[in-house]
Amino acid sequence: MKEFKTLKILDKLSGLYKRAGVDYDVLRVILKAKLTMDGRRKSTIFNNDNKKSKKDSNEFFKALIIYAIVGAFMSLILLFDFNIMYIMAGYFSAIMIMILTVFISDFSYVLLDVRDKNILLSRGISNKTINAAKITHVFIYVMYLTLSLVGVAFILSLKKGVVFFAIFVLSIIFIDIFMIIITALSYLLILKIFDGEKLKDMINFVQIFLSILMVLIYQIVPRLFGVIDLGNITYNEKLWHLLIPPMWFAAPLSIVYGEGISIIKIIMSLLALIVPILSIIIYIKLIPTFERNLQKLNNNSEEGKEKNKNIAKVSNFICRDNIERAFFRFSVGIINSEREFKLKVYPNLGLGIVLPFVFLFIGLQNGDSFKEVIISMRNSNMFLSVYAFALVIPNIIIMLSYSERYLGAWIYKVAPINNYKNVFKGVIKGAFYKLIIPPFIVLSLIFIWIFGARVIIHLIISFLSFIILTVLNFSILKKAMPFSRKFEATNSSESLISVFGSMFCVLLLWGLHYLAILLNSIIIYTVILIILNIVLWNLVFNFINKKLKSL
Structure with missing residues (x-):
């Protein structure tokens, strides 16, 4: 089995896991197996590629290259010097959609895997080690995905100053947290109301949406620059902007860039900090409910007698x-x-x-x-x-x-x-x-x-x-x-x-x-x-x- 550089880096943090009561050696074996499986699993953006993969081909990293190219094109907007509030709100909207759709379409099996505990708990592995492996796996995946989508943007943001760069990095981290929790809470809500089949259908439609989105991006983006007069954009604050999450994360960058401070921008900045943290607290409290409802994924209810008629x-x-x-x-x-x-x-x-x-x-x-x-x-x-x-x-x-x-x-x-x-x-x-x-x-x-x-x-x-x-x-x-x-x-x-x-x-x-x-x-x-x-x-x-x- 291939040795991953990510795991070698993780080895340096093994002491933290051991102090938390996690069996690091077992956790490493679990992660190695999961990362190997990630590499073999075909990404949604390649769902129309029917060629047999080569033995050593890593489908996950092939997908990351595509995401990196898309991210590089999206990040070019940071080269412009017009209204930062609009630039960053638009950019964060695109990034949030990409992270959310990719996460749901290609990585739902991590959050929704009910087999881990059934198999590993019977082998005497502690619940704490299994949960730590799951969280670390999610973290590694999100890190790869984020760096591929936002790596070029990180470099370009340095042009606007070190403070701007630092806040931009923090904003991306909080967006990642927010998107993961939103995904998990959405799953919980669907499983609470419906059965596992409805959740599978939702994931399927998101996969379809992502496939369409990836092909349409090259059609839509070039036309935006022809339709929008970039030089004459001004931002006019409205109270309802507080309901738009991308604007929360754009607000502190607008303030740092010197576009003025206002009460609405301060509230937005606080929301960008408080809401992700609050969502983590809510999710932690709901984990037992989430775990119970995951068992519904094993129920394959059949509907459609009227459809058959x-x-x-x-x-x-x-x-x-x-x-x-x-x-x-x-x-x-x-x-x-x-x-x-x-x-x-x-x-x-x-x-x-x-x-x-x-x-x-x-x-x-x-x-x-x-x-x-x-x-x-x-x-x-x-x-x-x-x-x-x-x-x-x-x-x-x-x-x-x-x-x-x-x-x-x-x-x-x-x-x-x-x-x-x-x-x-x-x-x-x-x-x-x-x-x-x-x-x-x-x-x-x-x-x-x-x-x-x-x-x-x-x-x-x-x-x-x-x-x-x-x-x-x-x-x-x-x-x-x-x-x-x-x-x-x-x-x-x-x-x-x-x-x-x-x-x-x-x-x-x-x-x-x-x-x-x-x-x-x-x-x-x-x-x-x-x-x-x-x-x-x-x-x-x-x-x-x-x-x-x-x-």
Whole structure:
């Protein structure tokens, strides 16, 4: 097992642990095992990287490099000399979001691990040693994460003076404490009210949010400098600013930098000191309750009898064959229940919703008012940016072959299935119903609000185009039975072929739609798409049915 430099540094503090009644030798072994496991655990930001890791590859440190790059870009704002209150409030907001989301998505298992005590207490290891190992593990992780995110900012803050640097470091330490306690108390609240399954769902959604956030940062940050007039920013104090935690930590830095002292800034500075300390005291008092409620994580309650009824009704409506209906319900069930599948697909869906708006706003002038922007859009054909959403389709179709429970695929060999095309039809319809239709409805409502009722027919055309793209994507992929492959075995060359093929088809259908607008042939084009959908849906599946039977 690899020897960690962190543990060598910790060895110098072994006396403190021993004086506190902790068995340091045992604690060191526990930490070494945990740090080794951290290195093997794939970070959320790499959840779409399906390559097998090299034996000595440390996934944790690879993630830290990405966080360091993001942190370096965020810290560049410290080079500016305009209003420090706004600079630091904005910077601390970004840092707090990053620390909170990364901590929840990648390190929740430390706070929520109920196996440690079950295993270690039975081996005669004291509760004090186990808790010390847990706290030290959290401290090491947060130290690594903070240094990667804020390391460059620490260096740049020296430009503003040694006192500014010292208060900045203290602010980051208190922010770390505050974020850890907020995370733990949030878990406690959820476990107090709900069961462990709800908490797992929350963590899953935070992981998805982080995946989307990491990809969108490079789109959002450059545009902020074009939208905001940095030279004319002034800070006007408001009483409600006391409710915004990032401003608490920005206030003492504003005072030190010479931007004046006020009662509100003094109160904010006191809140930055008192609230984290108070939160620690509250958490310590609630630790026994937290430990008791952690046992709920072992309860996997099943909900959804009514959902199953609704899914059955939908499957009866859109599926002709009993096998098709069965696999429609099967695919919806897998998509609902498998967290790994969600982590592979949902971040791309989130991006699919955002991308049309990225393309929508690319050509807009920065000086335009919101009203001018809406008027400009309503008189344009920019609603065609909805086709950017279609770029998520290849990922969805590819992932329908993969599952955490891939070993259960033996059922295909013994099940009385004579026509495999109905299996794939059911699965693809289920995926389309669950993954494409809901975000498309959200997009459609926003586009109708922006462009008016005239866009409805164009949204119908784009929806018909998405169905065609789904069938075409399926037709060019190498066939495997649904949910029968292991995630790590994803074929990257197959993914690339599908993505590039899909991009070509998206551009083609976008071009045909635009041509139909120019020729005033929207109704004719809609009828053509309906006919093409019917023909393709039958032709493609009938053509490959012989190959499917040989799987």
